[in-house]
Amino acid sequence: MHRATLSRRxxxxxxxxxLVTLALTAVFSIMELRGAIxxxxxxxxxxxxxxxxxxxxxxxxxxxxxxxxx
Numbered sequence: 001m002h003r004a005t006l007s008r009r010x011x012x013x014x015x016x017x018x019l020v021t022l023a024l025t026a027v028f029s030i031m032e033l034r035g036a037i038x039x040x041x042x043x044x045x046x047x048x049x050x051x052x053x054x055x056x057x058x059x060x061x062x063x064x065x066x067x068x069x070x
Contacts, residue, residue: 021048021052024049025049028041
C-alpha cells in the first residue's frame with residue numbers, strides 16, 4: 001500500500017463522523033453485553049449507522065445539483 005493511500009485512509013478514519021460512529025458502536029457493544037439496550041438507543045443507533053454508511057456509498061457518485069425541481 002502506498003504511503004499517500006495509508007495517510008488518506010488514516011485521516012478519513014479520524015474524521016469526526018467516524019469517531020462518533022466508533023464511539024457509539026463501543027457503547028452499543030457494552031450495553032448489549034449488559035443487556036441494557038433501550039428502544040430509544042436502538043433507534044438513534046440505527047439512524048446514525050444508516051447515515052454513516054449511506055454517505056460512504058455516495059462518495060463515488062457526483063453530488064446532485066441543489067435547487068432542482070423538487
